[in-house]
Amino acid sequence: MRQYLMHSIAAAMIGTFVTGTSMAQEMDLTKKETYDQIMTWANEPLDTSSYKKDGDLRIGLSAGYLSNAWINFTAQSVKYEASLHPEIKEVIVTDAAFNPTKQAADIEDLLTSGVDAILFWPVDEKAILPVLKKAHEKGVVTINIGYNFMRDPSVTSNAYVNQWTYSEQVATEFAESLNGKGKIFAMLPIAGSSAAVVQLAVLQEVLKGYPNIELISSEYGDWDRAKAKQLTENLLQRFPEIDGAFSPAGQMSMGIYEAFDEAGRLGELTLSPGDDYNGWTKLVTKEGKWGSVTSGLEVGRAATKQAVKILTGEPTTTAVVVPTRYLDPAEAAKLNEPDRADDWFKTDLPTEFLPQ
Amino acid sequence: MSAESKPFGHSTRLPSLEKAAVWIVLVVLLLVAGLSSEAFFKLNYLTNLLRQAAPVGIAAVGVTFVMLLRGVDLSVGAVISMSAVLCALVMDGRPENLWLGIAASCVCGALIGLANGILVAHGKVSSFIMTLGMSIVVYGLVQVGSGGTARGIVSPGFREVVNSRIGGVLPVLVICLLFAVAIGIFLQSRTRFGRSVYLIGANPEAARLAGLPVNRVTVVAYAVSGLFAGLGGLALLARTGVSGTNPGAGMEFDVLAAVVLGGTTFAGGRGSVGGTFAGVMVLFIALNLANVAGLPFAAQLIIKGLIIIIASAAHSWIGAGSGGRKQE
Numbered sequence: 001m002r003q004y005l006m007h008s009i010a011a012a013m014i015g016t017f018v019t020g021t022s023m024a025q026e027m028d029l030t031k032k033e034t035y036d037q038i039m040t041w042a043n044e045p046l047d048t049s050s051y052k053k054d055g056d057l058r059i060g061l062s063a064g065y066l067s068n069a070w071i072n073f074t075a076q077s078v079k080y081e082a083s084l085h086p087e088i089k090e091v092i093v094t095d096a097a098f099n100p101t102k103q104a105a106d107i108e109d110l111l112t113s114g115v116d117a118i119l120f121w122p123v124d125e126k127a128i129l130p131v132l133k134k135a136h137e138k139g140v141v142t143i144n145i146g147y148n149f150m151r152d153p154s155v156t157s158n159a160y161v162n163q164w165t166y167s168e169q170v171a172t173e174f175a176e177s178l179n180g181k182g183k184i185f186a187m188l189p190i191a192g193s194s195a196a197v198v199q200l201a202v203l204q205e206v207l208k209g210y211p212n213i214e215l216i217s218s219e220y221g222d223w224d225r226a227k228a229k230q231l232t233e234n235l236l237q238r239f240p241e242i243d244g245a246f247s248p249a250g251q252m253s254m255g256i257y258e259a260f261d262e263a264g265r266l267g268e269l270t271l272s273p274g275d276d277y278n279g280w281t282k283l284v285t286k287e288g289k290w291g292s293v294t295s296g297l298e299v300g301r302a303a304t305k306q307a308v309k310i311l312t313g314e315p316t317t318t319a320v321v322v323p324t325r326y327l328d329p330a331e332a333a334k335l336n337e338p339d340r341a342d343d344w345f346k347t348d349l350p351t352e353f354l355p356q
Numbered sequence: 357m358s359a360e361s362k363p364f365g366h367s368t369r370l371p372s373l374e375k376a377a378v379w380i381v382l383v384v385l386l387l388v389a390g391l392s393s394e395a396f397f398k399l400n401y402l403t404n405l406l407r408q409a410a411p412v413g414i415a416a417v418g419v420t421f422v423m424l425l426r427g428v429d430l431s432v433g434a435v436i437s438m439s440a441v442l443c444a445l446v447m448d449g450r451p452e453n454l455w456l457g458i459a460a461s462c463v464c465g466a467l468i469g470l471a472n473g474i475l476v477a478h479g480k481v482s483s484f485i486m487t488l489g490m491s492i493v494v495y496g497l498v499q500v501g502s503g504g505t506a507r508g509i510v511s512p513g514f515r516e517v518v519n520s521r522i523g524g525v526l527p528v529l530v531i532c533l534l535f536a537v538a539i540g541i542f543l544q545s546r547t548r549f550g551r552s553v554y555l556i557g558a559n560p561e562a563a564r565l566a567g568l569p570v571n572r573v574t575v576v577a578y579a580v581s582g583l584f585a586g587l588g589g590l591a592l593l594a595r596t597g598v599s600g601t602n603p604g605a606g607m608e609f610d611v612l613a614a615v616v617l618g619g620t621t622f623a624g625g626r627g628s629v630g631g632t633f634a635g636v637m638v639l640f641i642a643l644n645l646a647n648v649a650g651l652p653f654a655a656q657l658i659i660k661g662l663i664i665i666i667a668s669a670a671h672s673w674i675g676a677g678s679g680g681r682k683q684e
Contacts, residue, residue, distance in 0.1 A: 067601055072504035191653050220653055226596035226603060230408050234647040237395035251599035258596070262404075262519070279599060341444070343506035343599050355503040 027151075029194050030201035035164040038149045042319035046157060051141050052313035053116050056089040059307060060110035064103055064123035066095045069277075069343045070295065071121070072355045074145065077300030078119060080353040085308050100127035107131045117141035117307040119159075125150060141310050145303045147195070147296075149319065156310060158319035159303035161296035163195065166324045167202035169293045170248040173326055174272035177290070181212035182243030182270070185235055187228050187252045191220040203246050216242070221252045228255030236263045244270035248293070250280025254342070257283060273326060276335050279342025285333040292332035296322040297345055377674035378619050378634040381667045385638055389645045396641070396648075403521075403530055405640055410533040411436060411592040412610045413636040416618075417540035418469075418584025419611050420632045421550075421577040424557040426624030427483035429578065431472060432585040432611050434494035435465050436604030439589020441498055444508025444598055454511040461586045468494060469582020473575035491608070498601050506598040518594035529591055536587060540629035549576055558625030614639045617668055638667050 027034045061078050065071065075093065082088045092110060096103035100123040108131055110118055118135055120142065122128055129152065132142050136154040144150040147163045178184070186203055188196040200218060207213050216239060221228035228247070235242065236259060247253040253274040260269045274280040275295040284290050299322045309316040327335070335346045347354070389396040396402070406413075415432045422429045439461035447457035472490055475481045502508075521527045544550040552573045556563040564570050592603055618635025620627025642663035646656040 066504050067499055069505040069600070217650065218653070224603075225599040226592065229596050231647060233404055233408065234644055237398075237401050238393070238648050238650060254599065255596060277599075279597070339449070339509075341505070341507045341509050342597060343601075355505050355507075 027149075029163075029198050032164060032205065035162055038151075038160070038319075039162070039321065041151060042149075042158070042160060042317060042321050044318045046310070046316050046318045048310045048313050048316060051139065051156070051310045053311050055087075057085075057087050057117070057308070057311055058090045058092070058113075058115045059088055059304070060107075060113070060115035060118040061091060061093045062103055062106050062110060062118055062120040062128075063093060063095045064121045065098045067097070069345065069355070070297070073297055073345050073347055073349070074121075074300035076349055076353050076355055077298070077347075078304050080349050081301040081304035083353075085304075087312070088304075088308070096123055098123055100124035104128050104131045107135065111135055111138060111140060115140065116311055117143065119143045119145055119303045119307060121145045122148075122150075129154060141307055143303050143307055143310075145299055157306055157316075159299050159306055159322065160319050161299055161322050161324060163198045164202060166293055166296070167199045167248055168206060169324060169326045170272050170274075171203045171206035171246060173291060173293075174244065174246055174270070175206055175210045175213060177272075178210075178213060178244050178270055180210045183214045183216045183239065183241055184244040184246055185217040185219060185239075185242060186215060187219050187221045187231070187245055187247040187249075187256055189220065189249065190222045196220060199246075199248055221247075221249075221255065223249055223252060225251045225255040228252035229259045230255075232256045232259035233263070236260070236265060241268070243268060244272070246272045247274065248272065250274030250277030250283075250292070251342075254279050254283060273332075276327075276332075276345055277342070278335075278337055278340050278344035278346065281332050281336035281346070282338060282342065284329050285336045285338075287329075288333075289329050290332075291329050292327045292335065294325050294327065295345075296324050297347065298322050373674055375619075375628070375631070377671045378617065378631050378638065380674060381617075381670050382634045382638050382641075384670075385641050385645075385663070385667060389641050389648075392645065393648045396645075399525065403525065403527055405644055406530040406533060406637075407527040407595065408644075409636050409640040410529040410595065411588045411604070412607055412614060412639075413533045413588075413633065414536040414591050415585045415588035415607065416611045416614045416632045416636055417536050417629055418581035419615050420540065420618070420620050420627060420629050421543070421553055422483070422581045423615055423620045423622065424553045424624055424627055425574055425577050426557055426560070426622065427476060427574070427577070428487060428612070428622070429469075429472065429581045429585075430484065430487040430608050430612075431468065431491040431494060432581065432588070433604045433606060433608035434491035434498070434602075435468055435582055435585035436589040436592055436607050437602045438468075438494050438498050438604075439465050439586040440593040440598045440603050441502055441506050441508060441601055443590060443593055444506065444510050445502070447508060447511040447514070449509035449511065451511050451513060454514055457511065458590060461590055462583060463586075465586020465589070466579050466583040469579040469585070470575065472582065473578030476578060477571040477574035495602065502601045504601060506601050506603075508598065510593065510597060515594050515597060518591075529595060532587075532591060536584065537629060537633045540584075540632075543580070544629050549573060553577060554625055556624075560624075610639065613664060617664070617671065619671060639664065642667065 082091045094106035103123050132154040135142050141156045144158045147161045149158050149160050219231040245256045260266045271290045273291040273293050276292050302320045302322050306320045419429050443457040443461040446460045447453045476483045476486050518528050552568050556570050614636040615632050617638050618631035646659040
């Protein structure tokens with residue numbers, strides 16, 4: 001029952017951003033071939049001639065929500081990148097606050113205000129497809145941002161982070177750090193979200209190569225540190241032996257760590273790499289192990305650059321793919337900003353563009 | 357029965373089966389849980405379970421007073437979030453700001469409760485709508501104030517101390533929870549405010565005609581609810597830190613479920629802080645039981661929900677069987 005309502009909705013929306021629960025073109029998210037196909041699509045050339053605009057440009061940013069640190073940094077990155085292009089005269093930001101109906105209305109409003117491009121991360125892709133179609137018919141560029149990939153005529157382009165690759169980097173490094181054996185559990189995002197589906201599918205795929213690693217339980221921590229801690233406390237009672245935890249999200253890894261620490265069983269814990277969340281990199285710095293996989297925070301800037309390319313008629317591809325990379329503990333420690341809060345990301349944004 | 361002659365919250369049939377119903381349910385559930393996993397008979401596990409329950413349990417103490425008055429407080433989840441985020445922001449990683457951060461959270465929680473109470477009592481706004489609206493306002497304020505990221509840093513020592521175990525056994529957070537419950541029981545049973553809450557909740561018009569300060573008691577009850585929610589936020593901050601701007605989201609439902617499980621009804625005038633504490637325990641044992649039993653996630657959801665429904669129904673049947681009123 002815990003956190004099933006507001007929190008679950010919020011977590012589900014974050015899940016939607018991270019991989020998307022529905023695609024314009026339905027895809028099997030549990031198959032590596034799907035992601036290979038996406039990468040093929042991403043590299044296809046995009047005909048930008050019909051979108052070319054002369055003069056000043058106006059960009060709309062339709063945020064599905066802004067109440068999350070990663071999202072917040074992404075939105076600020078869009079604004080910062082726009083400030084580097086003198087042809088962009090205005091960036092209009094709307095926040096749908098997890099409401100798909102409001103997001104559709106927001107995009108309508110952006111169209112009314114005469115924007116040349118709409119960058120967006122959807123609350124619900126299907127809910128905004130009709131209004132994206134309207135944008136497409138008006139010649140407005142539409143760019144989807146995030147870990148999901150939208151394949152639809154009304155979506156001009158994607159600024160994309162490959163969730164399969166990201167999870168694979170985490171799982172592979174994790175399996176190696178266990179020396180290929182042990183009992184592990186998986187701490188996944190909200191049950192049913194495509195992020196959880198993909199992460200579990202990748203883990204199971206990677207574990208095929210490590211038959212001596214046993215997945216003893218899959219838990220759903222809703223991207224919530226407190227819930228991850230509580231679930232781990234229960235697992236520690238249930239299983240006398242746990243050798244490791246697969247947890248690609250740094251904030252949940254912190255909850256796992258605390259539960260092991262308070263149970264006096266920290267010595268037996270091997271954690272998978274987390275992301276570049278500041279709280280996690282603080283922990284990596286303190287422990288000197290486990291590492292990070294970068295979360296593709298540059299995707300906001302990449303989306304803005306892509307919009308400029310399309311609107312100025314420059315050649316480009318159907319999607320811009322932001323790579324993720326495993327950082328060993330020493331490299332991950334360089335991302336740590338000890339004087340900043342846990343809920344933070346190291347960034348090259350100038351001070352005036354940092355979340356305030 | 358006059359307010360002076362008998363303490364309220366206690367039936368003339370002491371101890372009645374109705375009052376004991378939630379405790380009977382708790383014991384039965386604990387036995388069932390113990391049969392499925394011996395962890396439930398281990399002191400360390402039980403204290404850990406109480407520690408998990410501390411944020412919800414502390415907030416539930418305050419909400420009990422509001423519900424005894426036939427009201428509801430849906431803003432507690434937002435206040436818990438605000439309290440945790442605000443405290444860390446004010447602390448700013450500095451030891452000298454520790455008490456300032458704690459005080460800021462308590463004062464803000466109480467002020468939000470006060471605003472709820474004034475508008476419910478004097479503005480005649482429905483408590484459901486008032487506190488629902490307030491939760492949205494508070495959530496928005498937290499977003500504006502934090503810029504969308506939980507930027508605060510907890511003072512050194514705060515989490516370490518509050519999250520520790522005395523003698524390696526008794527968690528400090530459990531002591532905090534028990535202290536909050538004790539204060540709630542004292543307020544309920546030993547103060548004019550507590551006695552007035554029962555009288556007003558049982559029959560507001562009669563209480564008004566009898567000259568009780570209905571509005572004042574209502575305002576104080578909501579302020580108490582806000583204060584305890586603020587303390588619940590501090591407990592959450594101590595237990596897990598904050599990794600987002602809405603860490604208490606959804607907790608209002610856990611709080612309401614625990615209070616109702618504990619025997620406090622929406623009809624007012626019935627229930628107790630002690631019952632709420634038992635309700636919190638029932639709720640968290642149900643949550644943990646399904647998890648510790650190692651059921652698949654979908655089955656866990658079904659089992660958790662069923663346990664809550666069965667526990668609530670069993671409580672109601674036991675209460676009705678003893679001549680009490682069924683739960684609303």
